[in-house]
Amino acid sequence: MPGAIYAEGLVKTFGDVRALDGVDLDVPEGTVLGLLGPNGAGKTTTVRVLTTLLRPDSGKAVVAGIDVLRHPDEVRRSIGLSGQFAAVDEYLTGRENLRMVGQLYQMKAKAAKVRAEELLERFNLGDAADRTAKTYSGGMRRRLDLAAALVVSPPVMFMDEPTTGLDPRNRLQLWGIIQELVAAGTTLLLTTQYLEEADHLAHDICVVDHGKVIARGTSDQLKARTGGERVEVVVHERDRITTAREVLAGFGKGETTVEKHTRKLTVPVSGGAKLLAEVIRELDGRGIEIDDIGLRRPTLDDVFISLTGHAAERRAEERAEAAAGPEVKGRKAARKEAAK
Amino acid sequence: MSGLSDSLVIARRNLIRMSRIPEMILFGVIQPVMFVVLFSFVFGGSMTVGGTTDPVVYREFLMAGIFAQTVTFATAGAGAGIADDMHKGLIDRFRSLPMARGAVLTGRTLADLVQTALTVVVLTIVALLVGWRIHEGVPKALGAFGLLLLLGYAFSWIGALIGLSVRTPEAATSGGLIWLFPVTFISIAFVDSAQMASWLQPIAEWNPFSATVQACRVLFGNPGVSTSEAWPMQHPVWASILWSVLIVVVFRTLSVRKYRRADG
Numbered sequence: 001m002p003g004a005i006y007a008e009g010l011v012k013t014f015g016d017v018r019a020l021d022g023v024d025l026d027v028p029e030g031t032v033l034g035l036l037g038p039n040g041a042g043k044t045t046t047v048r049v050l051t052t053l054l055r056p057d058s059g060k061a062v063v064a065g066i067d068v069l070r071h072p073d074e075v076r077r078s079i080g081l082s083g084q085f086a087a088v089d090e091y092l093t094g095r096e097n098l099r100m101v102g103q104l105y106q107m108k109a110k111a112a113k114v115r116a117e118e119l120l121e122r123f124n125l126g127d128a129a130d131r132t133a134k135t136y137s138g139g140m141r142r143r144l145d146l147a148a149a150l151v152v153s154p155p156v157m158f159m160d161e162p163t164t165g166l167d168p169r170n171r172l173q174l175w176g177i178i179q180e181l182v183a184a185g186t187t188l189l190l191t192t193q194y195l196e197e198a199d200h201l202a203h204d205i206c207v208v209d210h211g212k213v214i215a216r217g218t219s220d221q222l223k224a225r226t227g228g229e230r231v232e233v234v235v236h237e238r239d240r241i242t243t244a245r246e247v248l249a250g251f252g253k254g255e256t257t258v259e260k261h262t263r264k265l266t267v268p269v270s271g272g273a274k275l276l277a278e279v280i281r282e283l284d285g286r287g288i289e290i291d292d293i294g295l296r297r298p299t300l301d302d303v304f305i306s307l308t309g310h311a312a313e314r315r316a317e318e319r320a321e322a323a324a325g326p327e328v329k330g331r332k333a334a335r336k337e338a339a340k
Numbered sequence: 341m342s343g344l345s346d347s348l349v350i351a352r353r354n355l356i357r358m359s360r361i362p363e364m365i366l367f368g369v370i371q372p373v374m375f376v377v378l379f380s381f382v383f384g385g386s387m388t389v390g391g392t393t394d395p396v397v398y399r400e401f402l403m404a405g406i407f408a409q410t411v412t413f414a415t416a417g418a419g420a421g422i423a424d425d426m427h428k429g430l431i432d433r434f435r436s437l438p439m440a441r442g443a444v445l446t447g448r449t450l451a452d453l454v455q456t457a458l459t460v461v462v463l464t465i466v467a468l469l470v471g472w473r474i475h476e477g478v479p480k481a482l483g484a485f486g487l488l489l490l491l492g493y494a495f496s497w498i499g500a501l502i503g504l505s506v507r508t509p510e511a512a513t514s515g516g517l518i519w520l521f522p523v524t525f526i527s528i529a530f531v532d533s534a535q536m537a538s539w540l541q542p543i544a545e546w547n548p549f550s551a552t553v554q555a556c557r558v559l560f561g562n563p564g565v566s567t568s569e570a571w572p573m574q575h576p577v578w579a580s581i582l583w584s585v586l587i588v589v590v591f592r593t594l595s596v597r598k599y600r601r602a603d604g
Contacts, residue, residue, distance in 0.1 A: 051436045076438040085429035091357040103349045104439040132360065148433065 004029040004156050004187035005050060010059035012045055012211075019045040020056065021211035027189060027204075029155075032182055034202030034219075035191040036303070042211040043191035044084070047160045050189065051081045064156045077105075080149035084161040086141035087148070090134040094125050094144050097133060101148045112151075119147040123177070139170030146177065157181065157188045163197060175200060195219075195303060207303060215307050225306055229297050230268045231279055236289035238263055247282050251275060263291070343440035350447020354421065355454060365455060368417065369462045372410035376463070379406065379530070380470055389532070389564040396471050401564035403472040404484075404556035405529030408549060410463055411492030412524065414452045415499035416516035421448050422503030423512035442596040449496040456492040460485065475561030484559035487580045491552045494584040497591035504598045528566050528573075529553050545570035548583035555580045 005027040012020040020042050027033040035043045048054040050061055052072035061068035064078040081087075088097045095116055102112025120129045123143045133141060142162065149157065162178070163171040178201055182188055192198050198205045199219040207215040207222070215222060231251070235244050241258060244265055248256045252267035259265075269275055276295045283290060358365060379402050384395035422445065425431055434444050474481040503512045526536075526544050533544040544550055545568050554576035557565045572579035 048432075053432055053435050073438055076436055079436065081433065081436045083429055083432060087429035087431075087433035089353060089357065089430055091360045092353060096353075096356060100349055100353050101433070101437070104346060104434070104437045104443075106438060 003027045003031075004064055005033070005189055006060075006062040007046070007050065008060040010046065010049055010056045010061065012049065012054065012056045018211050020049070020059075023059070023208070023211065023213055025189075025206065025213070027187055029187050030182075030185050031203045032178075032188045032190060032201055034198030034205040035189065035208055036193070036195065036198045036205050037191075037208040038193060041208045043208055044160055045211070046208070047081075047158050047189065047191060051079055051158050052076055077152075078154055078156055080152070080154040080157045082142075082146045082149040082157070082159045082162055084164050086133075086138075086145040088133045088141060088144050091132055093130050093132055094120060094136070095129040097144060098147060098151060102151045105152045107152070115151055119150065123147045139166055139173065142166060142170065142174060143177075146174070150181070155185075155187060157186050159188065159190045161191055161193065164193065171197075195222075195298065207307060209307075215303075222303060223298055225303075228268060228270060229272070229295055230266055231276060232292075232294055232296050233265045233279070233283070233290055234292040235263050235265070236291050240288045241265065243286055244283065244288050247286060247288070248279070250282070251279055266296075269295075343443060343446075346440040346443035347446035347450060350443050351450040351454075352447075354448055354451030358451065358455060364417070365458065368413070368455060369459050371413065372406055372459065372463050373466050375406050375409065376403070376466055376470060383530075387531070388535075397563050399471050400473065400562045401557070402530065403467045404553045404560060404562055405524075405527075406467075407460065407463065407488050407556060408491060408529060408553045409520075409524045410459055411456050411488045412495045412520055412549065413517075414456045414492045415495045415502070415520060416513050417455065418448055418452045418496040418499035419503035419506075419512035419516035420509045421452075422500050423506055424509040426504065427508070441600055442592070445497075445500050445592075445595050445599055449493060449500060452496045452499075453489060453493050456496075457489060460488060472562075476559060480559040480561075483577075484556040487552050487555050487559075487577065487584075490584040491549070491580065494548075494587035494591070497588055497595060500595040501591050501598065504595055523547065523549055527553060532564060533566055533568060541568070542570065545573050548580075548587065551576050551579035551583055 003026045005025060007023055007025040010020045010023040011018070023042065023046055025033065025046070035046060037043050045054065049056045049059075050063055050068060052068060052075055055069065063075050066074045066078065068075050089100070092100065098116035098119055099109075099112045102115050103109060105112075107115065120126050123146070125140065125144060125147070128136060128140060133144060136144065146159075146162070149159075159178070163174055166174065175197075178188070178190070182201075188201075190198070190201060202219065204216065205219055205222055206213045215225070231248065233244060233248065235241055238260070241260065241263060245256050245258060248265055248267040251269055251271075253270055254268040256265055256267040273295065276293070280290075280293060283293075380395065380399045384398050385393060387393065387398045387401075389397050389401040425444065425448075431444070499512075499516050502515050503509075506512045506515055526540060527533075527547045527550040528544055529549065533541045533550075536544055545566070550566075551572040554566055554573055556562070558576055566573045568574075572583075
């Protein structure tokens with residue numbers, strides 16, 4: 001039986017950009033799928049197709065058991081959408097925003113009013129309920145946006161980069177709210193650029209790039225493919241690199257890599273902070289002066305490099321495009337569109 | 341019917357917004373008042389209406405034109421408002437909700453209609469102050485105001501289509517205004533069509549805008565009613581209603597279709 005969110009072979013092109021190039025997804029009821037990828041990978045386009053905002057060129061999508069392409073109106077009754085850009089009316093107060101959304105979900109005016117009060121309370125917006133959303137902080141707006149998505153307690157939720165741009169405190173707060181939702185049985189599709197976020201919230205993760213799912217699995221499975229934590233050291237003097245390399249080899253689980261021009265050495269390790277302290281003592285003991293040292297965990301870039309080997313090259317291409325200016329603007333616009 | 345209730349929810353939303361940006365309403369009111377004052381006192385003494393250059397007669401003649409011009413300026417407001425909405429995240433929220441598809445647009449045009457009505461009330465007071473009067477009784481005058489609001493509502497759907505077709509609210513404001521100048525000036529609003537070049541006369545007389553102006557002059561009992569043989573000038577009330585309904589049907593259909601296809 002297909003899950004609460006199911007997609008098969010979704011394709012969408014904008015001009016000559018293939019924003020989605022055959023995306024398959026299957027999210028079992030009551031679980032969280034993290035869609036992980038860089039800007040322009042096709043995350044948002046996937047969400048837009050599944051939430052009826054965009055028609056794919058081909059493919060099949062079923063949400064909450066309803067065919068998205070054939071019965072978009074019925075799908076809209078069963079979903080909540082919360083986006084990267086808080087979708088609230090900034091000239092309306094928090095309360096007015098929630099009541100409006102409730103009524104547009106076809107609730108009676110009175111029911112919408114009651115529901116708005118509940119949500120304001122739950123999302124800690126009670127004190128700001130009568131201020132226009134314009135005066136809200138970024139975190140408050142995001143909470144109001146999420147509250148609007150939850151007006152009818154939809155069984156299926158979509159969150160497009162819910163914490164992008166939020167400070168750490170607000171991010172943690174939002175994570176807490178999301179975890180409560182999932183505990184109550186909501187099926188959630190979450191897009192993010194942060195591995196840490198997917199790690200924290202998602203049961204399963206799909207890594208997307210160039211409109212394709214290039215890897216899927218639990219966060220542990222993905223990390224295992226990327227390699228675990230590692231120590232990075234930047235030595236002060238270039239002629240001490242060889243000695244530093246010998247030191248690190250004694251602690252490492254694998255080969256030490258060296259970037260000569262940045263004087264940076266990286267070695268995979270296991271043992272965490274305790275090991276880091278030993279490395280520092282040893283380097284100090286040999287009289288090697290260091291500019292920087294740290295324990296690094298796998299980042300999205302690492303996942304990318306290990307999965308595709310093209311992350312760095314992609315960034316370079318984007319920079320070149322940005323620098324090239326007007327003549328590639330059309331293509332850029334199309335890509336931007338795809339990224340939306 | 342969810343279409344109507346959704347439209348009213350959106351209209352309410354737009355009215356709340358307008359009330360929180362009162363300067364928009366203020367400018368909307370000042371503009372026509374300025375036109376009344378400028379036209380009456382700058383052109384007032386040099387225009388011939390019904391064989392006289394009496395400025396009081398010109399002022400009475402002028403007001404129907406100013407009223408009609410004022411209601412059509414709602415076009416720019418609707419266009420800018422919708423263009424603004426389309427480029428904010430909020431539109432994705434609306435489009436993902438189980439609401440009537442045309443409600444975002446209908447709600448906006450209804451809110452603009454309320455604003456237009458408010459402007460017309462203020463303008464009526466100013467008009468009475470500069471010497472304009474109604475001569476055919478209150479019921480007919482109310483009929484004239486009804487035709488004016490219908491025209492304004494019809495034009496706000498043209499604005500909606502412009503708002504959906506441009507990339508920025510600024511473009512919608514200027515795009516919503518420039519074409520109004522030829523439409524309102526190549527008409528019988530400020531000058532009798534009989535004084536225009538012969539090739540311009542039929543354009544002015546069949547202009548939807550002229551039909552409403554003519555109907556208002558007849559219903560208000562103001563001077564300078566066109567004596568042209570053209571059908572809309574002979575049957576201005578019917579012509580005004582037909583034109584306005586036609587504009588609503590055509591531009592509402594085009595706008596709603598464009599809104600639905602806006603795969604932003």
